[in-house]
Amino acid sequence: MNAVTLNGLSKTYSNGKKAVDSVNICLSAGEVFGFLGPNGAGKTTTVKLLNGMLTPTEGSCTVFDINPAANPQKAHALSGVVTEHAQMYDAMTGMENLVFYGSLYGINPSESEERGKALLRELELTYAENQKLASYSTGMRQRLSLARALIHQPRILFLDEPTSGLDPESAQNVHRMIHRLASEHGITVFLCTHQLRYAQEICTRYGLMEEGRLLAEGTLDTLRLQICSGMTLKVKASRIPETLLCKNTAPGAFELQIQSEEEIPAIVRKIVEQGGDVYHISAELPSLEDIYFHLTGKEQTT
Ligand SMILES: Nc1ncnc2c1ncn2[C@@H]1O[C@H](COP(=O)(O)OP(=O)(O)OP(=O)(O)O)[C@@H](O)[C@H]1O
Ligand SMILES: [Mg+2]
Numbered sequence: 001m002n003a004v005t006l007n008g009l010s011k012t013y014s015n016g017k018k019a020v021d022s023v024n025i026c027l028s029a030g031e032v033f034g035f036l037g038p039n040g041a042g043k044t045t046t047v048k049l050l051n052g053m054l055t056p057t058e059g060s061c062t063v064f065d066i067n068p069a070a071n072p073q074k075a076h077a078l079s080g081v082v083t084e085h086a087q088m089y090d091a092m093t094g095m096e097n098l099v100f101y102g103s104l105y106g107i108n109p110s111e112s113e114e115r116g117k118a119l120l121r122e123l124e125l126t127y128a129e130n131q132k133l134a135s136y137s138t139g140m141r142q143r144l145s146l147a148r149a150l151i152h153q154p155r156i157l158f159l160d161e162p163t164s165g166l167d168p169e170s171a172q173n174v175h176r177m178i179h180r181l182a183s184e185h186g187i188t189v190f191l192c193t194h195q196l197r198y199a200q201e202i203c204t205r206y207g208l209m210e211e212g213r214l215l216a217e218g219t220l221d222t223l224r225l226q227i228c229s230g231m232t233l234k235v236k237a238s239r240i241p242e243t244l245l246c247k248n249t250a251p252g253a254f255e256l257q258i259q260s261e262e263e264i265p266a267i268v269r270k271i272v273e274q275g276g277d278v279y280h281i282s283a284e285l286p287s288l289e290d291i292y293f294h295l296t297g298k299e300q301t302t
Pocket of ligand 2: 043044045160192
């Protein structure tokens, strides 16, 4: 059984905007799926379709074989969701919120409290357990909403920008937790994010969206093969022969595109034979960021 299936999934909003356009994706249980794409690509719309908050205009989607629009309760029992605007109650404490959301899933208060304490510990929020939500910062709310999404021990987590508004340390904690949930508890994760470096660390597969269409899908290795094969050779040398096609990125720093490591010895030999001194050399495979910018045709700024 697939954890997630999108089958020709399309959604056109009432204003005529086709936000999701014939998307096909199959995810196995235990995958950490990075759903990437620029603003307006259709990521949130897809998550809403997978949570039964929207109904497809064409095609279909399932979560563990359940159609979320037809069986929202069954789908919700299996899914935890963190969106950008999580609804929680300002007048209640962090723990009261967790116990309340636990009760919606039929979990008794003492069980919710026990699970809640463990989650808050992991998210480094124990100190704010009895603080009213009104006094929480954005980052604290974001982490509490992750705890809320996990209170009923879902099989799949939908995370729509779970680290937006978090400082780098908290964002790293959340990413570590996502990784642990998948690797130790076998939870499937569907993660919409713009943080490509973190995504590359924790995701097992990726889907790249633009203007409602799925541009590419697969593991990092398959995306590398399909989209930017080869690697970048970074060389620090006093000088480099003109016959080597390379980009001069900084004084004494050069970059060459090569297809395999086999080419490196000949390149080094050429530099040395022409009187150049080599200080440093490294070959790098394309990163997720390289693939993303290559596909979306946008200029890389870093
Ligand atoms: N309720 C709505 N009615 C009409 N159009 C909408 C609605 N919600 C979203 N859209 C449009 O659908 C497209 C996809 O939006 P969506 O929110 O799914 O993108 P996204 O990939 O999540 O973007 P972001 O990275 O900014 O979160 C956008 O053009 C957006 O303006
Ligand atoms: Mg979005």
